[in-house]
Ligand SMILES: CC/C=C\C/C=C\C/C=C\C/C=C\C/C=C\C/C=C\CCC(=O)O
């Protein structure tokens with residue numbers, strides 16, 4: 001056959017393939033205001049190609065069943081004893097847990113441990129370096145000393161903030177007839193010369209006209225008062241971590257990439273071949289999340305204070321402010337003022353991984369696109385881009401997402417963001433659940449009493465506020481279920497399937513694996529010298545796709 005005929009055949013094949021895929025993978029609006037999802041009422045509706053394999057399914061469902069057994073035993077055990085001091089959480093702190101989880105139990109009350117979590121804990125996405133004193137921060141006249149300290153730290157460039165305003169106005173859940181409660185805190189922190197981040201003040205609610213100004217909680221407050229204020233922050237961080245950083249900014253955006261890739265790119269397209277290993281199992285885990293986790297009567301409704309619909313409003317608000325820059329560490333960390341901080345380990349490792357993935361993407365893209373013009377005139381990749389931004393992300397061009405690619409560099413940047421999100425970012429956000437959420441007082445899934453409005457706090461109040469035994473047990477089980485090492489895990493860059501042929505890609509992949517090995521060794525060596533190791537972005541621990 002002539003070259004043109006061959007090309008014509010390939011093209012026809014690709015068109016037919018896409019026509020079929022568009023009937024198999026359709027968009028659905030699960031809830032208004034969220035990114036679109038794949039049309040599937042349960043995982044059983046998904047095409048076999050993207051279902052969990054038998055081993056994964058058995059492991060997933062088996063560990064959940066085992067976890068439920070643990071809960072039954074723990075509840076039985078605690079029925080026989082008292083539940084009125086913080087140490088009583090020890091009664092349910094058994095079963096599988098990590099070394100770091102045990103360290104959390106030991107150190108959770110310490111201020112530097114509290115501060116550390118904003119840099120290198122389960123949610124390193126919220127902290128920013130302050131560029132002015134936040135307008136919501138109302139400092140009472142008697143605390144002029146604090147005002148001066150804050151201003152000095154600001155001037156020195158070592159003032160930081162964690163602002164949970166997104167939670168303001170969210171309806172709290174009602175669990176078995178009992179109303180739960182939410183706060184929307186602001187934490188001000190200072191960075192010490194040794195890199196430690198220490199809290200200076202906590203405001204639990206934004207000021208509200210007509211009400212007295214909210215109190216500022218301080219490290220110098222009575223220890224239980226300060227501890228309860230910090231527990232409220234940890235509960236708020238749990239919400240933004242799980243809903244904004246985890247579900248929305250990894251799981252749900254990865255699903256948009258997956259559906260658009262299936263609908264727009266034929267199997268022989270280089271971007272399809274590049275991305276497909278990073279989309280494995282994502283449609284099924286997300287479908288399960290929609291039927292079991294954030295569904296009516298799901299885990300959020302059962303034990304989380306944003307459940308009962310508030311969690312969907314948090315997701316909606318977070319979707320409405322989701323920017324392209326926030327998904328790209330070089331931009332995100334610059335915007336948050338977190339570049340060049342030696343103790344910011346997530347930031348450091350994320351930037352290294354971004355560079356490594358970026359080089360891999362560029363190497364591959366340049367094999368198939370010899371110049372910008374080839375990108376501009378590739379209708380499939382352009383349609384893919386538009387489908388993600390305009391359809392899947394519901395008009396995200398307003399928030400910086402591209403609707404077309406004008407150059408190879410723009411295409412590479414976008415594909416790097418896709419792969420980074422599905423691999424490194426998800427691992428960074430997901431694995432910490434195992435370590436930081438097992439000791440429940442460090443990250444309570446719900447709060448059963450309103451936030452304190454005065455500094456009179458008793459142990460009874462603290463215990464009546466923190467999760468009850470059942471809620472705490474379910475949190476531990478789910479955190480273990482989602483955060484534990486996955487037996488069938490494929491590490492980043494190590495999928496067995498070979499989608500590309502030819503020596504060009506082989507060399508690019510080899511280089512990618514070498515770069516990852518180098519980073520692996522750097523992180524291992526760095527961690528040996530640290531009191532608290534940071535290993536969530538160690539390449540051997542990063543999954544090749546979002547599978548849990
Ligand atoms: C302590 C953790 C509590 C909630 C976790 C919150 C958010 C996690 C975010 C994304 C996880 C995505 C998918 C997980 C999907 C389903 C597994 C969860 C529960 C399954 C319960 C069941 O199948 O009976």
Ligand SMILES: [Fe+2]
Pocket residue numbers: 246251426430482546548
């Ligand atoms: Fe996850």
